[in-house]
Amino acid sequence: MTPTGTIIEAALKELRQAVSGLENAVDGRFERQRESGEIESEVRRVHADRSKLAQELDQAEFRANRLEEVNREVSRRLVTAMETIRAVLDR
Template sequence: MPTEKSVDAALVALRQAVAGLENAVDMRFEAERENNEIDGEVRRVHADRARLAQELDQSEFRANRLEEVNREVSRRLVTAMETIRAVLDR
């Protein structure tokens, strides 16, 4: 009888250990899945950041170009007004 009890106790301990191991494996798989999701999100954020940086650079270039064109138009308007004044003063 004592041998049966120790075998039963050993089987119970073995079942608990296997259940604990299965639980640990499940938790590890879940953590790995979450890490993969986080890695994917980080990659998407980096891609968005790169795209936004490129768009910002393009916008800054366009703004600078518009500023240059604006200065040129202003210069031409001043020249035109001066020409008109000179013609009117004659």
């Protein structure tokens, strides 16, 4: 092969390597973007789940507080009823 042919072959080899490196870089970039998109989707799902759980917790706390209030009222009424019964029985 002539020196010019060898130079062209070497240049073509370097060009192939450069194109291969570029393809690998592009593939890697696409993969990172895909993974990033998946991570962002997962973060959105986690935030939605967190919001839902926070809302459910608020509702549960409200119900617990309401039950506590009702329990106190029932207890108060029972005490009043027991006192009334004792007063009737003492007569």
